[in-house]
Amino acid sequence: MERTDEPDLAALVRQEDLRAVRERLLELDLPVLLDELERLDARARAVAYRMLPRAASVRVFELLAPALQSELLTQLRSQDVGLLVAELDPDDRASLLDELPTSVARELLTGLEPDERRMTLAVLGYPPESVGRRMTPEVLSLPLGITVADALVQVREGADAAETIYMLPVVDPGRVVVGVVSLRRLLVTDPETVVDAVMSAPITVTATLDQEVAARSVRDHGALAVPVVDAEDRLLGVLTVDDAMRILELEESEDVARSGGTVPTGRPYLSTSVWRLVRSRVAWLLILIVAAALTVNVLDYFEDTLARVVTLALFVPLLIGTGGNVGAQSATTVIRALALDEVRTRDVGRVLVREVAVGVLLGGALALLAFLPSAWLAGVDIAVVLAISLVAVCTLAAGAGGVIPIVARRLGVDPAVISAPFITTFVDATGLVVYFLVAGLVLGL
Amino acid sequence: MERTDEPDLAALVRQEDLRAVRERLLELDLPVLLDELERLDARARAVAYRMLPRAASVRVFELLAPALQSELLTQLRSQDVGLLVAELDPDDRASLLDELPTSVARELLTGLEPDERRMTLAVLGYPPESVGRRMTPEVLSLPLGITVADALVQVREGADAAETIYMLPVVDPGRVVVGVVSLRRLLVTDPETVVDAVMSAPITVTATLDQEVAARSVRDHGALAVPVVDAEDRLLGVLTVDDAMRILELEESEDVARSGGTVPTGRPYLSTSVWRLVRSRVAWLLILIVAAALTVNVLDYFEDTLARVVTLALFVPLLIGTGGNVGAQSATTVIRALALDEVRTRDVGRVLVREVAVGVLLGGALALLAFLPSAWLAGVDIAVVLAISLVAVCTLAAGAGGVIPIVARRLGVDPAVISAPFITTFVDATGLVVYFLVAGLVLGL
Structure with a gap:
């Protein structure tokens, strides 16, 4: 998926060759156009954006x-701003208004048609991260008791305004949702049938x-839309x-960011400043270094x-590195299983038993591998200490890696943070x- | 999303209360039913599965x-198996046949209707992981030049067999795709219009x-389907x-697994045996311990x-742990950016510059934090060594964490493996x- 033979949009903007910028933009498929815009710095992005034809510019902005x-x-x-904001869907408009300073947001809201303002305010009334924020209120529904023929007429008439x-x-007369019917079903059903029946x-x-x-509910049901x-x-x-x-793409990005110990920035990598990158990482690092x-x-x-036994120090990074790797494997596996609802908090016992078993087996395999080389390098005594410690640390790491995310979930903390x-x-x-305890016992220190 | 007040399906199966199993299954929404089945062991899953009504069983199996x-x-x-396999979509059937031993797969193929067999073989002819494997050949198309009215008739007649x-x-007479039209567009267009026009x-x-x-292309275009x-x-x-x-869900699971240093198992966590979990993790651990x-x-x-200076050993785990954390942050961020096409391999220079800058700033912040406590514990000399090393290691880690995934991609290796x-x-x-080099210089060793 590499594109290397194309002229660089950033270079065209820098050369102020606006005609070439415009031609380049018109050639591009929408997702590629978005990628290209995201790769520019803020000023260049604005220059390129203004070159887009009107219809494309609204779609890109969205x-x-x-x-x-x-x-x-x-x-x-400000005139362009007003037009652009007016053309957004209410849900996209609400997300944007959230990002803007309150005074700007209020001004933009005032500039909207009363109907659009009402829908936007309705969306803004739901808690952040709720589906109310992301739904579109422009929904076409059918009254209970309507025939398929009449329903198709309503669909034709309402198609333009509906998402x-x-x-x-x-819906029943109180707008309570009592069923759903697909357009496909309507098309293959006898026109005289009442929708209630299908x-x-x-x-x-x-x-x-x-x-x-x-x-996830939309995905798991394979639905095209849910009311x-x-x-x-x-x-x-x-x-x-x-x-x-x-x-789901957004949430995945956030989970990935958290699993790497960073705070999600909500921006593409190349349009995030170094300063913002530092801020997104520094807090966790400070906490981790204190730990x-x-x-x-x-x-x-x-x-x-x-x-007394400096040789012990030789294996410290290897031992704790391996423990860390085993713990990371367990944690990653269990966090994903929690996200997919394959594992629930009441499964904590089952997970612990499985992960401890896995840890013992992995630790055993690694101890076998490490024994001869470490005995050759540092003597049999130290090799025995290392082998026993590897099994113990791997078991501990696997158990902790498996259980800590579940405990976090039970405490209401996002398990992805337990990265x-x-x-x-x-x-x-x-x-x-x-x-060191094992060393003390085995070496009699 | 916890469900704790329900009777446990596993317990009902163990008690061999098949009537209760059946009633429980019938209560459940499809995605929940799937989750429940996946949580059972293989034998219990088969018992519960056989209790499903015919229609549901095909859908669940899929x-x-x-x-x-x-x-x-x-x-x-074997009779049930034949029926079940016959009812699968060609793409799902191809995925299943891939998992089965060749002899079983061949037998099942022979048992299919000629038409179904032909479609399955067509799907199986594409490389694994290609979209040819996942497409459905049951596609409804319109000939160029047809009127909207005639198109709607064809849609009504073909709806049952089409995905x-x-x-x-x-399509043109040679079945070359020359355009697409949405059903929505057909419905709102004058019936006498020719589809070519819309x-x-x-x-x-x-x-x-x-x-x-x-x-990703389907997602990025917001399409309901692509030819x-x-x-x-x-x-x-x-x-x-x-x-x-x-x-995308499957690929996400695979990427998450790889990012944690495990091989994807393709099975839900609780239906993966301990032995399989060990196998999925042991190879990388062995490689990592050798490294x-x-x-x-x-x-x-x-x-x-x-x-000579045992005190140096005190800070080894802290230093390399911090370096590891900084490297993990950079790698996670850049791997995600690569996956979303926000960063391409030719951006390697830009990424390096940014990550080195981030590393210097983060290392500086951590060095400032660590200086006084380490000076108090181990003396100013050691504290200076630690501070300089922290900046150097963080810079190195951020740079390596940012660049190595891009190099991997350029070499054709999945960057998610560079976890x-x-x-x-x-x-x-x-x-x-x-x-130790810094220590040698500062302490004059």
Whole structure:
């Protein structure tokens, strides 16, 4: 998927060859165009963006990350800003308004048509990260008792204003969702049939539900859209599969960032400044280095032992590195299983038993591998210490790596935060204690 | 999302209360039912599965991981197996046949209707992991020149056999895809119009394209389906959004597994045996411990220095642990950016500059934090050594963590394999060399 033979958009912008910029932009497929814009710095992005034809510019703006949208707005004329914001879907508009300073957001809201303002305010009324924020209120529904023929007429008439016409909620007179019917079903059904007879039980999501849970529901049901309802099952809007896919991509990026011990930035890598990258990483590093101070204390405590048998120090990085790797494997596996609901918090016992068994077997295999070389280098005594410690540390690491994410979930903490770096730091300190205790016993220190 | 107040399916199966098992299964929503089945061991899963009503059983079978499907088949009567395999979609059937022993696969193929067999063999003819394997050949297309009215008739007649009717490829007499038209567009267009006038330029994927790339294309275009074509753009099948979402979920699981230093098992956690978990992790651990042997050699080389200044050993785990954490942050960030095409291999220079800058700033911050405590514990000399080493190691780690995944991609290796454990092991050995060199200079050893 490499594209290397194309002229570089950044270079064209730098040369101020606006005609060439425009031609280049027009050649590109939408996703590629987005990638290219994201790779530019903020000023160049604004220059290139202004070269887009009107229709494309709205579509591109919609698909940019809200952080980049807000940055871009500051570079456009206020008249353009108003038009652009007016054309966004209410859910996208709400995400953008969240990113903007309150005064700017209020001004933009005031500039909207009353109907659009009402829908935007409705979306903004739901908690951040809830599906209410991501649904579109522009939903086409069918009344209970309508015939298929009449339903098709309604669909034709309402198609322009609706986000989707392929999944149609059927509502009772109180707008309670009582069923859903697909357009496909309508098309193959005798026109005189009443929709009640062909609709199926609705899979709905409540507007306050977490957006990731709702998006997974769309995916797991293989649905093209699900109705979003209030606590009384009244229709509020619809979450479509393309929005669900975008939510899952976003959440995946956030989980990946957390698993590496960084705070998600919500921006593409090349449009994130070095300063922002540092801020996203420094907090966890400071916490981790304070935790790592434990290892200094452990070694300080055993300094006499270390001074007498300096050879012990040779294996410290190998031992704790291996423990960290085993812990990272367990944690990664269990965090993913939790995310997919393959494992639940009440499975903590089953997970512990399995991971401890895995840890013993892995530690045993590694100890066998390490025994002869370490005996040759440092003597049989030290090799025995290392072998026993490897089994103990791997068992401890696997058990901790498996259980800590589940405990985190039970405490209401996102398990993705309990990432490899956290398990590693935990294993470092405890592994050292194990090592020196084993050394003390075996070497009689 | 916890469900704790329900009777446990596993317990019901153990009690052989088949009536209760059946009732329990009938209560459950499809995705929950799948989760429950996946949590059982292989025998209990077969027992529960046989209690499902016929219609549900096909749907459930389709959605199980191919590894579990193949396991389940061995527990069913051969007559049931034949029926089940006959009802699968050609793409799902191909994935299953891949998991089965060749003799069983051949027997099942022979038992199919000629038409189904032909479609399955067509799918099996594409490389593993290609979109040809995941497309469905049951695609409804429209001939160029047809009127909207006639097109709608064709859609109604063909709806039953087609995977989707919402995205319709328009083909010329040689079956070359020349456009696509949505059902929505057909419905709102005057019936006398010719489809040529309302179709849009097709976004297609080639059958040999990697399934993940194709699935991302569906997501990035917000499409409900994309036509799959051969090298001459002739229509072969269609990749639908629900298949795309399943592919992305699977690929995400594989990437997560690799990033933790394990081999993907393709099975849910609780239905993976301990033995299989060990096998999925042991290979990387063995490689990593051999690499970690480098740290032993480095320390062995500097053993004299260490014997003279044992205090140096106190900070070894803290220093290399911090380096590992910084490297893991950079690697995770850049691997994700590569996956999303935010960064390409030719950006290696830009990434290096940014990550080195980030590393210097992070190392500086950590050195400032660590200076006073380490000076108090071990003296100003050692504190200076530690501070300089922290900056150097963090810079090295960030640079390596940023660049190594890009180099891997350029060499054709999946960057997700260059996971945190790999960067950590690399940083451990180089960090130690830096530390002792700095110590030698500052302490005049």
